Amino acid sequence: MPTPSKIVIASRESRLAMWQAVHVRERLSSLNPGAEVVILGMTTKGDQILDRPLAEIGGKGLFIKELEVAMEEGRAHLAVHSMKDVPMVMPEGFVLAAISARENPRDAFVSNHYAGLDDLPAGAVVGTSSLRRESILRAKYPQLVIKSLRGNLDTRLKKLDAGEYDAIILAAAGLIRLGLENRIKSVLTAEQSLPAPGQGALGIELIDGAADMLDIVAPLNDPETAHCVKAERAFSRALGGSCQVPLGGYAIIENGQLWLRGFVATADGKEIVSAEIRGEVGKIAGDDEALGLQLAADLRAKGADAILEKLAHCQ
Numbered sequence: 001m002p003t004p005s006k007i008v009i010a011s012r013e014s015r016l017a018m019w020q021a022v023h024v025r026e027r028l029s030s031l032n033p034g035a036e037v038v039i040l041g042m043t044t045k046g047d048q049i050l051d052r053p054l055a056e057i058g059g060k061g062l063f064i065k066e067l068e069v070a071m072e073e074g075r076a077h078l079a080v081h082s083m084k085d086v087p088m089v090m091p092e093g094f095v096l097a098a099i100s101a102r103e104n105p106r107d108a109f110v111s112n113h114y115a116g117l118d119d120l121p122a123g124a125v126v127g128t129s130s131l132r133r134e135s136i137l138r139a140k141y142p143q144l145v146i147k148s149l150r151g152n153l154d155t156r157l158k159k160l161d162a163g164e165y166d167a168i169i170l171a172a173a174g175l176i177r178l179g180l181e182n183r184i185k186s187v188l189t190a191e192q193s194l195p196a197p198g199q200g201a202l203g204i205e206l207i208d209g210a211a212d213m214l215d216i217v218a219p220l221n222d223p224e225t226a227h228c229v230k231a232e233r234a235f236s237r238a239l240g241g242s243c244q245v246p247l248g249g250y251a252i253i254e255n256g257q258l259w260l261r262g263f264v265a266t267a268d269g270k271e272i273v274s275a276e277i278r279g280e281v282g283k284i285a286g287d288d289e290a291l292g293l294q295l296a297a298d299l300r301a302k303g304a305d306a307i308l309e310k311l312a313h314c315q
Contacts, residue, residue, distance in 0.1 A: 003216060006036045010067040010076035013041040014152035016174045020202055021080045023177075024100075024220065031219055040076050042066050064205070068094055071206070077213050079205040083198030083229055084171070086205070088237040097214050098204040098221035099229050103173035105200030105250065107133065107193040108184045110160060110175070111167035116186040120144055124166040127159065131267050133169050135246035136193050139269030157183065169193070173200040194248030194263055194274075197232035201225050224253055227281050227288050231260050234292030239264055239304060245311055249292070253281055258288065262295050264304045266311065273304045 007028060011021035018041065025037045043066070067079040068091060083099060090096060114120050120141070127149030128134055134146050147165065149156055153174050160168050172187050204217045228251035235249045246267055251260040258281045263274035275298040282288035296304075 003032045003035050004077070004212065005034070006038065007032070007078070007213075007216070008076040009037065009039045010070045010079040011039055011041055012067070013043055014154075016153050016178060017080075017082075019177050020082065024080045024202070024204065027220060028216065032216060040070060042070065068205070077206070077210070078217060081203045081205060082174075083201040083203045084196045086198065086203050088197070088233055090205075093208050095206055095208045096203050097206045098217045099198075099226040100202040100204070100220050101222035102200040102225045102228070103176055104187065105195045106172050106190065107188045107195065108170050108172040108175055109167060109186045109188060110157070110170055110183050111185050112160065114167055114185065117141060117167075117188075117192075120167060125164070127156070127165040127168040129156075130169075130196065131244070131246040132196055132248050132265075133193060135265040135267055135269045135272070136248075137169070137269070138267075139265065139272055140192075142269075153178065153180075171195075171199055190250055190261065194261060195250045197236045197247075197249040198229050199250075201229050227258060228252060228260075230282070230288040231258055231292040231295075232262075234289035235260065235262050235295045236292075238293050238296035239299065240308060245308070249295075251291075257281065258291055260291055260295050262299065264299060264307055266307055271307050271310075273299050273302045273307060275299050275302060 009021050009025055011017050021039045025039055029037045064079065064081055064086065070076040071079060109116055122143035123145060125145045125147055126137060127147050129149050137144060137146050149159065149165065149168055156168055156170065159165060172184060175181060175184055204220055206213050231251045232249040236247055239245065239247060246265045247263065249262040251258055257278045259276065259278050261276040263272055265272040275295060277291055277295045277298065279291045
């Protein structure tokens with residue numbers, strides 16, 4: 001199909017989201033030299049409500065709804081998202097058409113006074129916006145005080161610099177993409193803090209059935225990252241994963257096999273169920289998802305349902 005003369009990318013207006021959109025714009029421009037590629041910046045409901053934890057106001061879908069409306073109304077052809085912000089079940093009428101190569105997917109420890117979590121004194125205040133990170137911190141560092149931390153990346157760093165927190169935990173990928181690696185005091189290993197499904201990867205969302213755009217964004221897909229993220233998302237989806245469920249899921253390809261690790265926990269970190277699985281990298285549609293589903297079943301067999309039932313009663 002002929003390339004449209006103009007391609008419009010919908011994006012949130014935070015500095016990190018715009019970096020992501022510009023990155024995609026540059027790649028699309030180089031692949032489609034005859035097209036004008038522009039960015040439609042938008043403020044989402046998730047960006048506007050900052051005084052409450054995300055789990056209390058409707059979840060990660062609040063970061064993408066306005067972008068989807070822009071696509072429905074024909075004001076944009078595609079939207080760029082951080083994959084960890086994309087709901088595990090896509091809204092009807094939309095598809096994830098490409099998943100780009102992953103930046104460092106791990107969590108980063110950021111502090112102005114301490115080198116790592118083990119250096120924090122009892123009573124130190126640590127900020128995070130993630131129930132996943134909160135459950136890990138409460139389980140491994142019960143002597144610390146965990147406080148909610150909302151806002152875009154720059155806002156969170158300003159709150160740290162103002163002395164509201166002794167340390168904060170952020171995704172390493174965002175700091176690296178914005179050239180803020182110097183703020184990272186240490187990168188947590190997967191064993192210390194298992195990443196969120198999709199963390200570090202970018203996703204391209206389209207209207208379902210937009211065949212012309214599907215061909216245009218296809219070169220942006222990174223097969224290895226896509227295999228891993230599809231397995232992670234299937235695992236999370238099978239356990240009802242959302243920002244209301246403290247859950248980690250992380251896959252890598254090692255020695256030709258997909259190695260997927262996952263856990264689910266109570267928010268206080270007192271109950272955690274974890275497991276891992278290895279299998280052949282997907283050769284046909286659904287293979288990667290099948291590994292994710294099997295890992296979820298393994299967690300259920302180890303008692304995850306009891307944790308999920310407690311979480312449901314708390315919502």
